[in-house]
Amino acid sequence: MEIAKIGEFGLIDRLTQDIKPQNTSTKYGVGDDCAVLHYPDSEVLVTTDMLMEGVHFDLTYIDLQHLGWKSAMVNISDIFAMNGTPRQMTVSLALSKRFTVEDVEQFYSGLRMACDKWGVDIVGGDTTSSYTGLAISITCIGEARKEDIVYRNGAKETDLVCVSGDLGAAYMGLQLLEREKSVYYQMVDEAKRKAVTVPDGSPSVHIPDFQPDFAGKEYLLQRQLKTEARGDIINKLREAGIHPTAMMDISDGLSSELMHICKQSHVGCRIFEKQIPIDYQTAVMAEELNMNVTTCALNGGEDYELLFTVPIGDHEKIEQMEDVKLIGHITKESLGHVLVTRDNQEFELKAQGWTMEKAE
Numbered sequence: 001m002e003i004a005k006i007g008e009f010g011l012i013d014r015l016t017q018d019i020k021p022q023n024t025s026t027k028y029g030v031g032d033d034c035a036v037l038h039y040p041d042s043e044v045l046v047t048t049d050m051l052m053e054g055v056h057f058d059l060t061y062i063d064l065q066h067l068g069w070k071s072a073m074v075n076i077s078d079i080f081a082m083n084g085t086p087r088q089m090t091v092s093l094a095l096s097k098r099f100t101v102e103d104v105e106q107f108y109s110g111l112r113m114a115c116d117k118w119g120v121d122i123v124g125g126d127t128t129s130s131y132t133g134l135a136i137s138i139t140c141i142g143e144a145r146k147e148d149i150v151y152r153n154g155a156k157e158t159d160l161v162c163v164s165g166d167l168g169a170a171y172m173g174l175q176l177l178e179r180e181k182s183v184y185y186q187m188v189d190e191a192k193r194k195a196v197t198v199p200d201g202s203p204s205v206h207i208p209d210f211q212p213d214f215a216g217k218e219y220l221l222q223r224q225l226k227t228e229a230r231g232d233i234i235n236k237l238r239e240a241g242i243h244p245t246a247m248m249d250i251s252d253g254l255s256s257e258l259m260h261i262c263k264q265s266h267v268g269c270r271i272f273e274k275q276i277p278i279d280y281q282t283a284v285m286a287e288e289l290n291m292n293v294t295t296c297a298l299n300g301g302e303d304y305e306l307l308f309t310v311p312i313g314d315h316e317k318i319e320q321m322e323d324v325k326l327i328g329h330i331t332k333e334s335l336g337h338v339l340v341t342r343d344n345q346e347f348e349l350k351a352q353g354w355t356m357e358k359a360e
């Protein structure tokens with residue numbers, strides 16, 4: 001169904017008619033000029049993210065339901081990265097004519113599944129038309145007690161550097177999708193070359209069925225398309241009585257996020273290549289593409305794992321935590337950002353990768 005048929009208000013009604021707020025902080029959700037939120041005793045966390053078709057996503061390999069899920073999760077992840085609890089979300093979309101009512105409903109179904117997973121209320125948004133495809137702007141609001149908030153600037157010398165999950169898989173998933181997309185386009189080009197002109201003058205192009213080859217690489221696809229915000233890790237840290245000194249989520253790659261924490265905390269770091277958690281499928285894919293798997297883990301991005309530092313006294317607790325890996329420690333600022341390789345060489349970490357110059 002064309003969106004014009006039901007209009008903007010009709011569309012919003014359809015998308016929001018059965019949304020019921022779950023949080024007591026949501027005093028009033030969709031349906032007035034503003035949503036009304038009430039946080040008498042908490043600090044309020046606000047994060048926003050804009051995603052543009054052709055820049056941040058490609059609809060040839062992500063469907064709208066996954067895109068809705070991912071758009072919500074990346075925002076929710078930022079609230080967790082402050083050690084907060086996500087509560088509300090606003091969603092704004094600019095849509096070109098090629099999107100139907102059903103398309104937007106697909107997007108919303110993914111978005112709502114992600115919100116339901118973490119108890120987030122959709123409290124507003126906007127839809128408008130676009131000439132150039134799809135643009136998505138999402139704002140997530142969360143809360144935390146003042147003393148619970150974890151900033152990027154609290155890392156101290158001797159603190160331990162930890163990451164959740166494993167790294168580089170989302171990036172390898174993207175490489176896999178791009179590879180299969182180019183295989184598909186080669187096939188289409190080939191079919192066009194072989195096209196014969198039929199009597200009515202139009203060329204008949206027969207495009208054979210295309211089955212992308214994802215066998216044995218499902219985890220990589222999942223990591224790229226079905227992003228998870230690590231609220232489970234936040235809960236586990238809380239249960240274990242661990243309060244990170246600095247934390248952020250890994251959206252741009254471990255290397256650049258580590259530099260952010262070090263810069264803002266005025267410290268250096270020393271991390272160990274052999275400690276960086278990498279999944280088997282990530283390693284296999286890197287090998288296939290002739291890429292260095294550590295570089296992929298350091299710079300890949302879109303993992304949305306948590307990078308955090310804890311006092312050295314929490315060493316044992318961290319060692320016992322499932323799905324958290326100790327990768328190094330915080331040093332004096334003057335010692336720089338050092339990666340110790342498997343063969344014990346030291347390199348200076350850069351925001352993008354590490355240079356092959358030996359660290360002093």
Ligand SMILES: [Mg+2]
Pocket residue numbers: 077078081248249250251
């Ligand atoms: Mg972030």
